[in-house]
Amino acid sequence: MTVAVLRLAGVTKTFRAPRGGGDVVALSGVDLDVREGEFLTVVGPSGCGKSTMLSLVAGFAQPTAGEVLFQGQPVLEPGPERGVMFQDYALFPWRTVMGNIEFGPYALGVGKAERRGRARELIQLVGLEGFEDRYPHELSGGMRQRCALARMLANNPTMWLMDEPLAAVDLQTRIILQDELLRLWGDGGSAKRSTVLFVTHGIDEAVLLADRVVVMARRPGRIKAIVDVNLPRPRAAQRSSPALAELVGRVWDLIRDEAVRAIAEETN
Numbered sequence: 529m530t531v532a533v534l535r536l537a538g539v540t541k542t543f544r545a546p547r548g549g550g551d552v553v554a555l556s557g558v559d560l561d562v563r564e565g566e567f568l569t570v571v572g573p574s575g576c577g578k579s580t581m582l583s584l585v586a587g588f589a590q591p592t593a594g595e596v597l598f599q600g601q602p603v604l605e606p607g608p609e610r611g612v613m614f615q616d617y618a619l620f621p622w623r624t625v626m627g628n629i630e631f632g633p634y635a636l637g638v639g640k641a642e643r644r645g646r647a648r649e650l651i652q653l654v655g656l657e658g659f660e661d662r663y664p665h666e667l668s669g670g671m672r673q674r675c676a677l678a679r680m681l682a683n684n685p686t687m688w689l690m691d692e693p694l695a696a697v698d699l700q701t702r703i704i705l706q707d708e709l710l711r712l713w714g715d716g717g718s719a720k721r722s723t724v725l726f727v728t729h730g731i732d733e734a735v736l737l738a739d740r741v742v743v744m745a746r747r748p749g750r751i752k753a754i755v756d757v758n759l760p761r762p763r764a765a766q767r768s769s770p771a772l773a774e775l776v777g778r779v780w781d782l783i784r785d786e787a788v789r790a791i792a793e794e795t796n
């Protein structure tokens with residue numbers, strides 16, 4: 529039996545509503561086991577608790593009830609073994625590309641020569657050579673996301689926590705970055721893959737990348753279904769396969785009602 533590298537057991541998270549109101553139950557009784565090296569994507573309507581789930585795993589917040597166990601230990605705070613790439617956890621605008629990527633190792637006390645060397649390797653890996661001294665505002669959206677990816681990888685995390693990392697880039701850039709992300713993860717076969725939790729609104733993207741797609745429902749936020757994606761890897765060659773389209777249809781069927789209800793609630 530393989531041991532779960534990440535386990536959520538009965539995880540509930542409630543927030544006190546602003547201005548009085550009742551509590552918001554962002555997650556309710558979520559159970560999830562993630563195996564080492566698995567690529568999990570998470571989809572669900574706006575407000576179903578996807579970001580909340582990731583921030584609990586990252587250690588930015590604590591569950592109200594239940595447990596989040598990483599390698600068998602409760603997650604109490606952020607740690608270098610869990611790298612994050614969040615859409616709203618943007619780059620430091622006052623640091624260059626190099627400065628942003630070096631920051632994680634710097635914060636851990638890694639010496640200058642070593643962290644420079646590591647940052648250079650990562651810059652090459654994500655294709656940002658020649659842009660080391662640029663500031664985030666001098667980069668395109670796609671380049672910024674490459675930089676954020678390199679920053680996430682800088683401490684060699686065994687778990688990648690990614691919250692809509694490609695939502696802000698155009699479609700062509702997104703496709704290129706999906707392929708690069710898969711390559712970095714080891715889609716073509718690799719000795720040791722990191723474990724990935726990847727939140728997205730793109731159902732095609734969720735299926736293309738994942739070993740399993742977690743479909744969430746809202747009010748209260750919980751797991752509605754988990755869809756196995758038994759497509760061969762590497763996936764780049766699968767983009768237009770009928771098997772992929774069939775799975776996309778299945779995931780969409782699962783979330784359609786939820787999404788329609790979420791929109792109705794937001795507009796009422």
Ligand SMILES: Nc1ncnc2c1ncn2[C@@H]1O[C@H](COP(=O)(O)OP(=O)(O)OP(=O)(O)O)[C@@H](O)[C@H]1O
Pocket residue numbers: 543544545546552553554572573574575576577578579580581749
């Ligand atoms: N810090 C907070 N304080 C109060 N309520 C919060 C807080 N964070 C999240 N919530 C509420 O918890 C619920 C889940 O939010 P969350 O951001 O996890 O959803 P999501 O699935 O990531 O949505 P989206 O797809 O729009 O990013 C929402 O109702 C949200 O308003």
Ligand SMILES: [Mg+2]
Pocket residue numbers: 578579580691
């Ligand atoms: Mg979110």
